[in-house]
Amino acid sequence: MDEKDFSLLHMLKECGNITHAADRLYLTQSALSKRIKAIERELGCEIVIRTRKGVRFTPEGELALERTAQARRELELLRRELGASQGEICGSLSAGFSINYSIVHLPELIAEYHRRYPRVQLDIVTGQSRTLHASLQTGQLDVAVLRGELPWDGMQYLLAQERICAVCTAELADRPLSELTYINHTTDIAHTALMTRWLHENNLGNDANRINVTDLMTCQELVRRGIGWALLPEIVLGGFDGCIRPCTFANGEPFIRRMYVDCQKESESLPQVRALIELIKEQYRADGDVPAAPLP
CATH class of the missing domain: 3.40.190.290 (D-Maltodextrin-Binding Protein; domain 2)
Incomplete structure (x- = not known):
C-alpha cells in the first residue's frame, strides 16, 4: 500500500459509494474496484462490503482506515519538518474560511499568499463556520477563520x-x-x-x-x-x-459578532501556518479593521 491507497480508502469512507468515490478520484469504477481488491489481497482480508446503499467497511477495514490515517499524518509531519529545516516556507497547509469572509476577502488573500510562498501546497475549504469548526476539531484543518462563539482550546486570535x-x-x-x-x-x-x-x-x-x-x-x-x-x-x-x-x-x-482565527496546537509553530495567519491580520490592518496583536 502507498499514500494513494490511503487517500483512496478515506475517500471511499467519506463517499460511502463506489461511483461517487471513483468520480472524486478521477478513476473509473472498474479501476477503483480492482484497486480495492488488490489492497484486500495485500492485507489478506476483506475490508469493504458492497450493499444496496453503497459500501460499508468491515471491522478490519475500519482498523485499516485508522492506521492509514495515522501513517498519513506522520508522513505529512515529516515533510513539514524537513521543509522547515531547509529555511524556506514550503510544505502543505489546510485552511478553512467562513463563507462570508470568503466572498469578501479570500481571493485576494490566497493570490497574495501564493505569490509570496509558491512552494506551499494549499488545500482551501469554504463553508459554514460550524462545519469548519468540526473539521478543525478532527484535525482535517490546520487553521480556520470562523465567525461566532465556538469552543476552542487551541490558539485563537480575535480578528474582528x-x-x-x-x-x-x-x-x-x-x-x-x-x-x-x-x-x-x-x-x-x-x-x-x-x-x-x-x-x-x-x-x-x-x-x-x-x-x-x-x-x-x-x-x-x-x-x-x-x-x-x-x-x-x-x-x-x-x-x-x-x-x-x-x-x-x-x-x-x-x-x-466576532470573527476569529483558530489554529491547531500541532500546527501553530509551522512557518506556512504562521505566515497565513500574519497575512490575514495584515489584510485586516490594511482595511482599517481591528488592530492585530503579534502571534504568541
Missing part, C-alpha cells in the same frame, strides 16, 4: 468585531420596520438566539410578515431590491448605499 445592523433601502428608511417584510437568513444557533432576542426587544417578532432564506448574500440582495429589511453584519455591507442602523440591545450592549 462586526456590528450587526438593521438594513433597508433609502426609500424604505422612513417607514417603521414593523410595517416592512423581515428577511431572515440561516445562521448558527447562538447567533440566531441573539437575533431573536433583538427582534423581541424591539417588538419585531411577528413571523407572519417574514421571508426565510438560507444564505446571507441572497438576504442582502433581497434587501437591495427593496423587498424588506434584514439584520446583516458589516462584513457584507461594503458598497451598500441604503439605510444602515447599528443595533443595540435593551441593556445598551451593542449587537456584535
Whole structure:
C-alpha cells in the first residue's frame, strides 16, 4: 500500500459509494474496484462490503482506515519538518474560511499568499463556520477563520468585531420596520438566539410578515431590491448605499459578532501556518479593521 491507497480508502469512507468515490478520484469504477481488491489481497482480508446503499467497511477495514490515517499524518509531519529545516516556507497547509469572509476577502488573500510562498501546497475549504469548526476539531484543518462563539482550546486570535445592523433601502428608511417584510437568513444557533432576542426587544417578532432564506448574500440582495429589511453584519455591507442602523440591545450592549482565527496546537509553530495567519491580520490592518496583536 502507498499514500494513494490511503487517500483512496478515506475517500471511499467519506463517499460511502463506489461511483461517487471513483468520480472524486478521477478513476473509473472498474479501476477503483480492482484497486480495492488488490489492497484486500495485500492485507489478506476483506475490508469493504458492497450493499444496496453503497459500501460499508468491515471491522478490519475500519482498523485499516485508522492506521492509514495515522501513517498519513506522520508522513505529512515529516515533510513539514524537513521543509522547515531547509529555511524556506514550503510544505502543505489546510485552511478553512467562513463563507462570508470568503466572498469578501479570500481571493485576494490566497493570490497574495501564493505569490509570496509558491512552494506551499494549499488545500482551501469554504463553508459554514460550524462545519469548519468540526473539521478543525478532527484535525482535517490546520487553521480556520470562523465567525461566532465556538469552543476552542487551541490558539485563537480575535480578528474582528462586526456590528450587526438593521438594513433597508433609502426609500424604505422612513417607514417603521414593523410595517416592512423581515428577511431572515440561516445562521448558527447562538447567533440566531441573539437575533431573536433583538427582534423581541424591539417588538419585531411577528413571523407572519417574514421571508426565510438560507444564505446571507441572497438576504442582502433581497434587501437591495427593496423587498424588506434584514439584520446583516458589516462584513457584507461594503458598497451598500441604503439605510444602515447599528443595533443595540435593551441593556445598551451593542449587537456584535466576532470573527476569529483558530489554529491547531500541532500546527501553530509551522512557518506556512504562521505566515497565513500574519497575512490575514495584515489584510485586516490594511482595511482599517481591528488592530492585530503579534502571534504568541
